[in-house]
Amino acid sequence: MSYDVVVIGAGSVGTPAAFYLAREGLKVLVIDRLPSPGQGSNKAAIGGVRATHSEPAKIRLGLRTIEILSRFAEEFGYDVEWRPGGYVFVAYRPEEEKTLKELVAVQRSFGLDIRWCDADELLRIVPDLNPVGLRGGTYSPGDGHCSPLLLNHAYYELAKGAGAEFRFGEEVEGVEVRAGRVQAVRTNKGVYPTALLLNAAGAWAAKIGKLLGVEHPVYPDCHEAGITEPVAHFLDPMIVDIRPGPGSANCYFHQLATGQIAFCITPEPPILGEDRRETSVFLPQVAKRIVQVVPRLAGIRVRRTWRGLYPMTPDGLPLVGFAEEVKGYLVAIGLCGQGVMLGPALGELLSRLVTNKTKPGDQIVLEKLSPSRSFQAQEVLR
Amino acid sequence: MRLEKHPILEVKRPEPFTFFFGEKELLAYPGETIASALFANGIRIFGYHPKDGSPQGIFCANGQCAQCLVLADGRPVKACMTLVQPGMRVAPLAGLPQPPPPPRTLAFREIEEVEVEALVIGGGPAGMSAAVELGKLGIKTLLVDDKPALGGKLLLQTHRFFGSREAVFAGTRGIVIAEKLAAEVRAQKTVEVWLSSPALAVFSDKKVGVLREGRRYVLVCPRVLVVATGARERSLLFSGNALPGVYGAGAFQTLVNRDLVRPAEKLFVVGGGNVGLIAAYHALQAGIEVVGLCEALPECTGYKVHKDKLLRLGVPIYTSHTVLAAHGRERVEGITIVQVDERFQPIFGTEKTFACDTILIAVGLDPVDEFYRKAKEFGIPAFAAGDAQEIAEASAAIFTGRIAGRRAAQALGRAVEIPEDWEKTAEILKSKPGRLHPPPQAPDLPVFPVIHCVQEIPCNPCASVCPSGLIQVDPADIRKPPRFTGEKPCSGCARCVAFCPGLAITLVDFQKGREHPTVTVPWEFDPPQGEVLAVDGEGKVLGPAEVVGIGRVPGADHTHLVRIRVPKDWALRVAGIRLPKEITGKIPPEPLPIPDEAVVCRCERVRASEIRVLIRQGVRDLNEIKAVTRAGMGACGGKTCRNLILRLFREEGVPLEEVTDFVARPLFLEVPLGIFAGMEEP
Secondary structure (H helix, E strand, C coil): CCECEEEECCCCCHHHHHHHHHHCCCCEEEEECCCCCCCCCHHHCCCEECCCCCCHHHHHHHHHHHHHHHCHHHHHCCCCCCECCCEEEEECCHHHHHHHHHHHHHHHHCCCCCEEEEHHHHHHHCCCCCCCCCCEEEEECCCEECCHHHHHHHHHHHHHHCCCEEEECCCEEEEEEECCEEEEEEECCCEEEECCEEECCHHHHHHHHHHCCCCCCCEEEEEEEEEECCCCCCCCCEEEECCCECCEEEEEEEECCCCCEEEEEEECCCCECCCCCCCCCHHHHHHHHHHHHCHHHHHCEEEEEEEEEEEECCCCCCEEEECCCCECEEEEECCCCCHHHHHHHHHHHHHHHHCCCCCCCHHHHHHHCCCCCCCCCCCCCC | CECCCCCCCCCCCCCCEEEEECCEEEEECCCCEHHHHHHHCCCCCCEECCCCCCEECCCCCCCCCCCCEEEECCEEEECCCCECCCCCEEEEEECCCCCCCCCCCCCCCCCEEEEEEEEEECCCHHHHHHHHHHHHCCCCEEEECCCCCCCHHHHHCCCECCECHHHHCCCCEHHHHHHHHHHHHHCCCCEEEECCCCEEEECCCCCEEEEECCCEEEEEEEEEEEECCCEEECCCCCECCCCCCEEEHHHHHHHHHHCCECCCCEEEEECCCHHHHHHHHHHHHCCCEEEEEEECCCCCCCCHHHHHHHHHCCCCEEECEEEEEEECCCCCCEEEEEEECCCCCECCCCCEEEECCEEEECCCEEECCHHHHHHHHCCCCEEECHHHCCCCCHHHHHHHHHHHHHHHHHHCCCCCCCCHHHHHHHHHHHCCCCCECCCCCCCCCCEEEEECCCECCCECHHHHHCCCCCEECCCCCCCCCCEECCCCCCCCCCHHHHHCCCCCEEEEECCCCCCCCEEEEEECCCCCCCEEEEEECCCCEEEEEEEEEEECCCCCCCCEEEEEECCHHHCCCEEEEECCCCCCCCCCCCCCCCHHHCEEECCCCEEHHHHHHHHHCCCCEHHHHHHHHCCCCCCCCCCCHHHHHHHHHHHCCCCHHHCECCCCCCCCCCEEHHHHCCCCCC
């Protein structure tokens, strides 16, 4: 039996892609080495979804994901706990004020709903922000957050409903390529003939590339996150503080639909590699940062922490499209920790690409995110 | 209700103060937890679950779950771990709690790091014994425990301990052993003890996070780790299993024996292992009626002597029976049990329903071994001891603790031996009850002990305390039942009667003639007067008997020796006495329960039906069940529901090899963010 598409990875990117591809009538097989969907980095994500990037390709994908999520329950019948609470980037120093204000100008030029708020206005939006030294910040009310776990599981159910097959606990060991074309995918349990392979293996994407002799500049970088006990709703937006701190480049946190506060930092210098074992460093580091931004967090109890992998790329942008080296090899990798917020829109885009139904705007995205690009630029705001 | 007197424990209370529960002003005593103070005031519903409004009460009484969450002065706290304060405003939780107000000042200090040679987590019998061994070798040791006193579960054990008198204080009450071991720990110059200081996580950078005295986060950097974190109680799935009033036997013992409250009036115990049998006995000592005890196996798995004690006191024991349902709307009002066949399937038509207000679950323990497994994963030299290593009696824990202490010393490069016989003793002390032996022949003597202890269990105090050496237990294997040799005349001192932990020895006295024997039996309740009922070894009533004397043996605190006059035919059969009393009432049976409604994840209120659907759809990963239903995401982190979910898999016919376990994540306990930021009182 052969498949129209074999997707590697049932995570934030592979699962929605499987759904949108299957919905187009394609015969889809998803292979994941883990025992169930979303067990790689999806379940480590905290669920922030924004369109307010600084790069047009990501802005397009983000806007579309927000559209999908805001109609998800209505259209598909699954509650993925989408909450459009917005994003707030705070500024406590002139440096961040300047960066954010410059960025707002760029973002507004792309038509994004984001504005600079002075301290008083920001405190009206988030009354629990630490007012001491607050200069203001940006507010983008259209952004929001969802449950990555529920979103992934909804796409999993939808994909199965649309006819996609899933094989868990299977490790891809080889890809048969003949005459420069993908022929089949070989796992530790079987061989699956296909003319089209979609690499959506997240942090492990480069390993899959190697099986085809293709080098992908995607390397995992480890972030740690935590979650508190649930408390009554008091915080609407995701709060981001881009001030560098000891050992961290930024911190961000939000209150989930279910009441818990989920929080993260971006380690600086980055912690490269796949080690996801808990360290003693994270909690004191992150707690001090976020309590300073919202002092009321101090009394809320931490319930659990975990680590997850960001599949990073040299320029902070994903790699999306057909690889030049092998025919029938499609990639959607290097999401840099933004698989949840870009995955749904990316899934749709991939299905249009495979079925030759791309829309006018798609080309801009595919050019920007081309896997064969030069990787010179650096995004202002990752 | 508080206990005003107890046959074993001294009831001594300082001056009371008042606190509030909602609008009600209530009395509490210094040192009481909020949970105990509420129970003492007859309040058993502490709040309502935010998901479905179901009433919540006590469950683990050990700081492990969050069933007992209440608001104390506006902050959500675990009622079982938080001491009540004068004027404290406690309120039931309904819905999610408001986040506490922000701290007045933002002052952070650096998180202190403490270097030690050995860290011992857990101050129960195993941890204290390990610390003593480390201390004797002059090793810089830190012992941390989450409770305000050393002793662990020994502090709940009012009964005399089994085991070997020489090796592990057998014949002494657990509460006394706790004091002795604690004194030994305190005598070690190189051992520091932090109380009320739970360990929170073992990290891959070989540090252990500890919440020092409940208010300061400290990272301990040990070279070796001894994990003596004890056990947690297993839970059970049945209709009504999450009603307030259904909780663990260990939780019950905490309320009764540590906090001296009477949390129940009528009690039913599910499980006939030692924990269930002993908890039932402790209940009787606290003046609580024990309506019955059921055990799914054809025979109780605990020591026969414990079972016989209950039978002699008139507690009905239903073997080959399991619990079908707990009844009640807001709290337990009754229980229905049902007989099971050899495949543990209920035989419908055999249901029995009893009125009771509390159901104790005593269906086994599991090691609390998360820290041990993490330490192993992270390459920290670690040794588990006591129940954290293997579930067994506290006597065994004392021994495995010593061994772990020495092993830890060896890992630190100290030249120290582990005596060969230690391992063997530990193995003997860990053994499950063995086979039954025929009762011994009565000797032709005017006074002699009758030994009703016929099952192989590791125990020898009777032999150790006999001044004439007339009782023998094989010193090479103390599991063999004791034997009265009768080689010399017995002086009738009754020390064997008083010190037998199983209350399984009587003293028969024919000195007033063959027709008028007296029998001396041990008694751990208020001394009886007048007429009592004489019962045989397994509780069968022989008939009324007159109390002719009450005595005591020096050193055997709180055990009364009750002498009764009996007809000569009974003399050898009498094993105990019972007070004449009516037991058990019945309530009309309710419709058969739907097991689908049993609550699997208590924290997130996930029912069996929700998980069963997923299993039937082919889900085999506990992490996927967690992602979809939230089971395991709650306060306890899957500590309670993991086993229950696995049981559902088994019931659905899924081999457990196909099932992927939860990924273990820190933290072990919930702690405010401000504490990690280095704040003192966030």
